[in-house]
Amino acid sequence: MTESKYPMIPVEEAQQIVLAHVAPLPAEDVPFDEALDRVLAEDVYAGEDMPPFAASAKDGFAVRAADGVQPRRLLGEQMAGLMATLHVEPGTAVRITTGAPVPPGADAVIMVEYTTVEGDTVRLSKAVQPGDDVRPPGQDIVQGQLVLPAGTAIGPAEIGLLATVGQVRVPVYARPRVATMSTGDELVEPGETPAPGQIRDSNRYTLAAAAHRAGATVVDLGHAPDTAEALTTHFGEGLAHADVVVTSGGVSMGELDLVKPLLEEIGTVHFGRVHIKPGFATVDGKPFFALPGFPVSSLVAFEVFVRPALRKMAGFRELFRPRHHVTLRHDVRHSADRPEFARAIVEWEDGRLFARTTGFQGSGRLLSLVGANALLALPHGRGDFRAGEKVEALLIG
């Protein structure tokens, strides 16, 4: 039996090797409203209190609480956006809108619903306490406060906070640029009609979509024929224009496996054989993933190895999908001689997670991934599973 020159290593060990060889990319400044789904590279502090002044929380009347329910003489109006000019003396009130500065002298706001106005007299149907419906300066944010620490993943609320504190340009980690390519003489483009012996290329597009979802931008290197020259040219293009190269196909053990020997020439192969078959190298410090050619294997290998690397490069702290124990709804066949990531649909029921697989699990059968929201981590070393057993699942959906 011909042995592979690369020892077979466990998936977790391979993940650790990958992460040890990738680091967050340099930071860049972007407009705050283009920072969605990026990761902050520096702490953001507040330059002012928020609200910056005592602000009314309601539309109503600014009053002095100590006046109780006695009718107030209406002095005028305080609109939002204008500095307070009136002064609320005992027995008086100022009409006020939500967000407007509470005029000096007033210590509470009474909602318009609890008032009636006749001429310049305001009647209150209840008393108020000092501070009622007044947002004191700094209630939400205090000047000098750390609002968003470095490492924060930026969502809609974080965009709003950046706007609030006036941080219109923000330092975020660069998005990884991923070069994708496929290898295999049997491949034609999706728009072409395959001749006998040929099939359409799908992996390049699947992997590009997965890279987009992981927050990367994509450089499409196209499809390389199975020659050392073509591969070398494509690799060079990828390394020149991207931070990460991802190939699919050409990594099995046959004599036409050209990818890994070429990687040994130009870089360092860190592992060449995991049970689910990817190779991982670095070339001039750039990570290079050689994924298998079977469509499902290649997308699963992307999930398990490439996505965590891209997340680390983009500055995220959470690199891995959530893993949870799920209960199998039916028997699951599994070969003990290798680990497998079976495609499954996981659902909640009575506070527990249940899983059913998505039909025939052939490594070429992309259909087994349609609708799947989980990968069941079926381990090396034990065989079939029975309905009701628990297995660990990566929640990918």
Next chain:
Amino acid sequence: MTESKYPMIPVEEAQQIVLAHVAPLPAEDVPFDEALDRVLAEDVYAGEDMPPFAASAKDGFAVRAADGVQPRRLLGEQMAGLMATLHVEPGTAVRITTGAPVPPGADAVIMVEYTTVEGDTVRLSKAVQPGDDVRPPGQDIVQGQLVLPAGTAIGPAEIGLLATVGQVRVPVYARPRVATMSTGDELVEPGETPAPGQIRDSNRYTLAAAAHRAGATVVDLGHAPDTAEALTTHFGEGLAHADVVVTSGGVSMGELDLVKPLLEEIGTVHFGRVHIKPGFATVDGKPFFALPGFPVSSLVAFEVFVRPALRKMAGFRELFRPRHHVTLRHDVRHSADRPEFARAIVEWEDGRLFARTTGFQGSGRLLSLVGANALLALPHGRGDFRAGEKVEALLIG
């Protein structure tokens, strides 16, 4: 007490009213590799078998299983991408690569690892069964099969399937175009320094980011001063260039609440007062959401009312966030007189979901949304909750 002219209605009723007034947008054809996160508007069928021919699943030798372990005479090589030309007679073998057509006469492939070659003799270290490592035509997809039904949300695997079956243009529902604007005389742009009485606008940016996340494109209408003329102009712009208009601010009960009266003039107000305060109207059939001006209230109202509507317009079948019961880690103060969506961090522990809130829950305090992955639905009609109690949570993260 002045009464609002709009009756207070429950959140769930308001959600149903919204969904009854929105429909999926028309379909449009897009290139398959730009269809990520869109929803298929028509069924997609396979035009051919996949694989289209009996294909080798491994690098090795195509043989006849009935020959057992006897050495085979090597006839030549069958590469991937080429039509099969050799014929495997009894006692012979053809070298074959993964994905190559299995030559006529052969009924199995033996992996290269189980073989040795001397000259033109191939020795096998084990016998094979008919069908071993051969992927029969149609194993993954059968000609005429429904591969992706209308309504499928398109992810990386679906992109790969579209490539596989050669569907290079795909009918998907249009993305909703959302026009966003904010109202309020106190607002200045994030890049400006607020004068006394002013604050920076954040809602427009928060809502635009939330709309992006929901799969919409955004038309920024900017910030309108609190005058009927300005609002009318902005509304007209939004209705002319977008499928949905979302405003923030100007919907409280004060005399300056101009938004809803204007909507009554130009359209139909379906509700004007839910506990969490949005208004919802349609104008010429287009949905129009008037969200509150407080930053947290406006984003929560977007989550609860606008996002499901955008999802429906984009063709998604799953409109709502998952809701689960979570156990409170600490006491939670809550006022019985209104429902509230409290911002919380939900975590797994021992197979159960636990929640802690994100500090002071002021409706202006965007910080309470930072890091939050859930909204606790604290109901109308009961007060404070104790640590250990269960409440329902919308998982938003």
